[in-house]
Structures are given as structure tokens and as C-alpha cells.
Amino acid sequence: MRINPDKCVACGNCTYVCPVGAIYIDPAIRRATINRDECVECYTCYNGLSQEHLNPSFVRGLRKIFQMMRLRFDPEPDVCPTAAFEPDELAWPRTVRRAFSDPRVPHESTGVHGRGTEEVKTNDVSGRVQLGEVGFTIELGRPGVGVWFRDIQKMSWALAKAGVAFEKRNPVTSLMSDVSTGTIREDILGEKVLSAIIEIKVPIQRAEEIIRLVWDVEKQIDTVVSLGVGARCDEHGEENTVAPILEKLGYNLERAKTNIGLGRATNSEVTHDQHVASVR
Ligand code: SF4
Numbered sequence: 228m229r230i231n232p233d234k235c236v237a238c239g240n241c242t243y244v245c246p247v248g249a250i251y252i253d254p255a256i257r258r259a260t261i262n263r264d265e266c267v268e269c270y271t272c273y274n275g276l277s278q279e280h281l282n283p284s285f286v287r288g289l290r291k292i293f294q295m296m297r298l299r300f301d302p303e304p305d306v307c308p309t310a311a312f313e314p315d316e317l318a319w320p321r322t323v324r325r326a327f328s329d330p331r332v333p334h335e336s337t338g339v340h341g342r343g344t345e346e347v348k349t350n351d352v353s354g355r356v357q358l359g360e361v362g363f364t365i366e367l368g369r370p371g372v373g374v375w376f377r378d379i380q381k382m383s384w385a386l387a388k389a390g391v392a393f394e395k396r397n398p399v400t401s402l403m404s405d406v407s408t409g410t411i412r413e414d415i416l417g418e419k420v421l422s423a424i425i426e427i428k429v430p431i432q433r434a435e436e437i438i439r440l441v442w443d444v445e446k447q448i449d450t451v452v453s454l455g456v457g458a459r460c461d462e463h464g465e466e467n468t469v470a471p472i473l474e475k476l477g478y479n480l481e482r483a484k485t486n487i488g489l490g491r492a493t494n495s496e497v498t499h500d501q502h503v504a505s506v507r
Pocket residue numbers: 230234235236237238239240241242258259306307308309310311312
């Protein structure tokens with residue numbers, strides 16, 4: 228994303244909408260400017276502000292006249308009065324920023340909109356996590372913080388060393404040059420995104436070890452890490468195997484979502500064709 232300095236009137240409206248604080252008013256040129264290193268190409272500024280098409284010279288003149296009278300002329304807070312934002316034609320590897328930061332952009336590797344796959348939200352249909360297994364979503368970064376791929380790699384390296392299974396259809400996995408070591412393509416390590424989700428699964432017996440590993444690596448990374456845990460319920464709709472482990476580790480449990488698997492009795496043995504038929 229770029230701001231056209233010929234159009235910007237330095238009203239400052241856009242500085243409040245950027246989720247990573249990449250926009251600032253540069254006092255040297257008295258225009259809003261985007262820090263290209265920090266910008267994650269989320270398009271919040273471009274899409275979030277109404278783009279008016281007022282004449283920049285007219286608006287600047289008006290602001291000066293008001294200033295002389297010790298008054299202010301400010302546009303409405305949700306407006307860029309002169310449509311100064313100009314999206315860049317993004318090229319690789321910068322396209323990665325947008326794919327992981329703008330939820331409306333489908334990720335080429337998965338076809339899923341946004342930063343991750345459908346994760347365990349569709350586990351009743353996909354059967355990704357089976358009884359006796361626990362699925363983790365490890366989300367690095369959030370609005371206000373963001374995360375660099377070089378830091379995501381610290382987490383994926385540690386997890387690979389522990390011998391976890393990475394979810395194949397996950398966008399982060401698809402960007403690994405070596406899944407067995409969790410190594411991410413070198414050309415994107417310098418890219419920053421709003422957030423990215425690593426998805427893994429392990430046998431339930433390893434749940435505590437993996438959570439402790441995530442806690443350790445988190446201390447080496449300058450961002451926030453959110454851990455999601457998915458497990459299958461038993462035949463009574465209860466989950467009594469992973470929950471005690473989480474409680475022992477100090478988590479105050481709230482059951483977030485329960486997918487009841489409408490349309491299929493089980494997914495443990497079915498072929499892909501049966502799977503599609505039963506979902507329909
Ligand atoms: S909202 Fe538009 S005119 Fe106002 S500071 Fe930002 S880019 Fe400049």
C-alpha cells in the first residue's frame with residue numbers, strides 16, 4: 228500500500244485504522260507515510276476508509292484558512308478526503324503478506340479465505356483429529372502486533388524437532404521448504420503478516436509436552452501466541468481426556484465449540500467419495 232503525497236492532506240484519519248500502526252504523519256514532508264517494513268498489506272486503510280475525491284489543494288487551503296482563525300477543518304473520521312491510498316501491484320514474496328493479513332483474500336495454497344484452514348472447526352466432516360489424538364492450532368500474531376515469518380520458523384523448527392505431524396493443507400505448511408525440519412522458504416523469512424496459524428496433531432499423551440514446548444518458544448518470539456485445542460467427544464458428548472491435562476496446566480476451561488457431525492454417523496473409515504456423499 229502507498230499514500231500519494233500529492234493527494235494526502237495530512238488529516239491523520241488513516242493513522243487510527245492501521246492494525247499494526249504502520250501509518251504515521253512524517254513531519255519532514257507533512258504527509259501521511261506508510262512504513263513499508265511494518266505494513267502487512269491488509270488493505271484496512273484502503274477498504275476501511277471511505278475514499279472521497281475532494282481536490283487536495285482546496286482541502287489544504289481550507290485547512291490553512293481555518294488554522295489562521297484558530298479553528299480546525301477535519302474530515303469525518305472514517306474518510307480519506309482525497310482518496311490518497313494507492314494499492315501496489317504486489318509481487319512475490321510480498322504477496323504473502325496480503326494472503327495472511329486480508330481475510331477476504333483466498334489463500335492460493337488452500338482456497339480458504341484468510342490466514343489458516345478451517346482447522347478443527349470442520350473436524351466432524353474432515354475427521355482430521357481422531358479419538359486418542361489432540362489437534363493444536365498455534366496462532367502467532369494478532370491485530371496490533373503482527374509476526375515475521377522468521378519468528379514463525381522458530382516455532383515450526385521446535386515442533387518439527389519434537390516430531391509432530393503438520394497439517395498438509397495449512398498455508399504455513401505449504402510454505403515450508405522442508406516439512407520434516409519445519410524449515411520455511413528462505414525468500415519469505417523477511418515478510419511480516421498480521422497472523423499465521425500452524426496446525427499440528429499428536430497423540431493425547433503428548434499434549435502436555437507440546438503445550439510446554441509452545442510456552443518455551445513463545446518466550447523467544449516478540450509477538451502474541453494463541454493456542455487452540457481440538458479433541459473428539461466420546462459417545463456421550465463429553466471430553467474427559469484432554470480437559471484434565473489443560474486444567475492441570477492452569478487453563479480455566481470453557482468449551483468453545485461443539486460440532487455435532489450432522490449428516491454423517493462416523494468419518495473414521497469412509498472413503499473420500501462416501502465422505503462427499505454423506506456431507507451432501
Ligand atoms: S486519511 Fe488520506 S488525506 Fe488523511 S492523512 Fe491519511 S492519506 Fe492523508
